[in-house]
Amino acid sequence: MTNLLLTPLIAFLIYGLAVSAASGLGRLFAAKGHNSQFKSEPYASGEDYDPIPAAPGYRQFFVIALFFAVLHLGVIMVGSSDLSSVTVIYLLGLILALIALILG
Incomplete structure (x- = not known):
């Protein structure tokens, strides 16, 4: 069973x-609610609604996403290795890549 x-x-x-x-x-x-005009209006913490939407860029997001992608893949590679001299060279390259991403 x-x-x-x-x-x-x-x-x-x-x-x-x-x-x-x-x-x-x-x-x-x-609880059963009743319809009112405020249920269909946008809420902006008490401020007036701005009809022009903000369009933030994705540049900062892509830098952070690439940083974590490099970091996670590096940890997977180092974690599955046998800690030889090639692993140390790989770690140095990984550190340089992360520093380059941090400094922009």
Whole structure:
């Protein structure tokens, strides 16, 4: 019986039923609201709404994403190596790459 419950399909169905039941109970106990004009307006912490959307650049995001990608892949490579002299050279290259990313 326990092997049957641990199969992915049966476990997914049981989980789906449990989530559906919890969602149904949440809707049953939730307070009933009424529509107002403030429910459809954008909220900006009490400030007036600016119709011109801000368009931030992604340059800072890409630098940080590349930094963590290099860092994580470097840790995977060093962690799976046998700590030979080639690993030390790889670590030095990794440190130089991370310094270059930090300094821009």
